[in-house]
Amino acid sequence: MLHRLAEDITFYLITNRIIDIDDREVYIYGLELLISTIFTSISILILALIIGEMPSAIIFLLIHFLLKSYTGGYHAEYYYICYIYSLVSFIVLIFLKNIILLAYKPILGALLLIASTIIIFKFAPVTNKNNPKTDEEIAKNKKEARKRVIVLSLISIIGYLIKAELIDIWFMVAITISSIAYSILKGKISERGDQNEEY
Numbered sequence: 001m002l003h004r005l006a007e008d009i010t011f012y013l014i015t016n017r018i019i020d021i022d023d024r025e026v027y028i029y030g031l032e033l034l035i036s037t038i039f040t041s042i043s044i045l046i047l048a049l050i051i052g053e054m055p056s057a058i059i060f061l062l063i064h065f066l067l068k069s070y071t072g073g074y075h076a077e078y079y080y081i082c083y084i085y086s087l088v089s090f091i092v093l094i095f096l097k098n099i100i101l102l103a104y105k106p107i108l109g110a111l112l113l114i115a116s117t118i119i120i121f122k123f124a125p126v127t128n129k130n131n132p133k134t135d136e137e138i139a140k141n142k143k144e145a146r147k148r149v150i151v152l153s154l155i156s157i158i159g160y161l162i163k164a165e166l167i168d169i170w171f172m173v174a175i176t177i178s179s180i181a182y183s184i185l186k187g188k189i190s191e192r193g194d195q196n197e198e199y
Contacts, residue, residue: 006031036079040086047087053094056172060090063152063176070145072126073183074190093175097168105167106160109174113153116174116181120149126187152177 010027013019019027041061048057076082100108125141127133133141156173159166 005035032079036082040083043083043087044090047090051094055169056094056097057090059169059172060093060176063173064180067145067148067152067177068180068183070141070148071120071124071180071184072128072141072187073180074126074186075128089179093172093179096175097172100171102167105171106164109156109160109167109171112174112178113156116177117149117153119181119184120145123184123188126184128187149177 006028009031010019010024013027014021014024044057044061045054048054074085076085124145125133125138127138152173156170156177159173160170
């Protein structure tokens with residue numbers, strides 16, 4: 001259904017001479033990604049509204065937009081799996097944020113930020129066969145991912161030092177970044193599996 005919608009929009013753009021027919025596949029892929037991202041984001045915001053976790057949802061989505069586009073990570077074969085994976089990830093992070101005792105959040109958050117930064121520095125970006133990147137793009141994404149994870153981690157740490165009473169917000173930043181680091185590791189494992197199948 002998503003692919004069909006992206007094809008229909010692309011066909012409309014081609015017939016109205018807004019885009020060139022040679023760029024058809026690129027636009028279909030881009031539109032699928034855009035529609036999927038919008039639908040997933042709206043679903044997370046609705047879920048957050050229902051369960052009273054709107055600040056956490058905004059942090060989750062903001063960090064994904066700021067960081068994941070440069071780090072890459074796990075890519076499901078189908079968009080509906082990606083949708084479910086995103087929703088489940090958000091629910092798991094909310095559960096962790098609410099179950100971990102307040103006293104443990106500062107040290108656990110700091111450890112997660114350190115581990116996540118190391119993972120991002122070592123393994124990001126993870127490339128996707130559906131959206132290949134040139135060596136130049138990979139180098140640019142690596143540099144940007146490193147910059148962004150450092151800035152986001154510092155915001156979380158400094159935020160806690162200045163406003164410790166907002167620990168749930170700073171902890172949500174830390175666990176969201178760690179979920180991206182997990183996605184990078186999962187993506188690297190998938191990438192190795194795909195390479196082994198080719199041989």
